[in-house]
Amino acid sequence: MNKKDLVRLTDEEVLQELKKSKSTAIFDAVLIGLLIGIGLYSTIKNGFGLLTFLPLIYVPIAGRNKVKSNELKRLATERNLE
Template sequence: MEQRKLAALTDKELLVEAKKMKSTKIYDAALFGLLVGIAIYSSLVNGFGLLTFLPLVYLPIAGKNKAKARDLKQILKERNLSEG
């Protein structure tokens, strides 16, 4: 479904979306790193608890973002557009 939405965008809109996806990768990595740090700290201080499994909550969101980036990259390739 997401690929159909992306396919309906114009070339200019796709390039703008590609720029957004670059920053999304950085945000996903930073947020996941932060969550892992919180989980490790929480485990060391309080033992296993709710915060220990906090990074697992974010994994589906990061996976969805990665799938969207993959679809976007494929559409850019089909239209012979450059990401950068």
């Protein structure tokens, strides 16, 4: 969802998306932690390899989710929804 789509959302839809973004942030944190753990275990057990850099694959996805979350928070603040 880009910025134009976010502006077109109704107040209720903004609140729903904001609620989803909070659960997505928790999911992102858990998944990144899990991937870091897998990478560390793999590095300790087998030395550097493909799994060592596994967390770097998910970082751009988590970054996009964070940007969308910040945009939703800004939009909710502008509309006095929080």
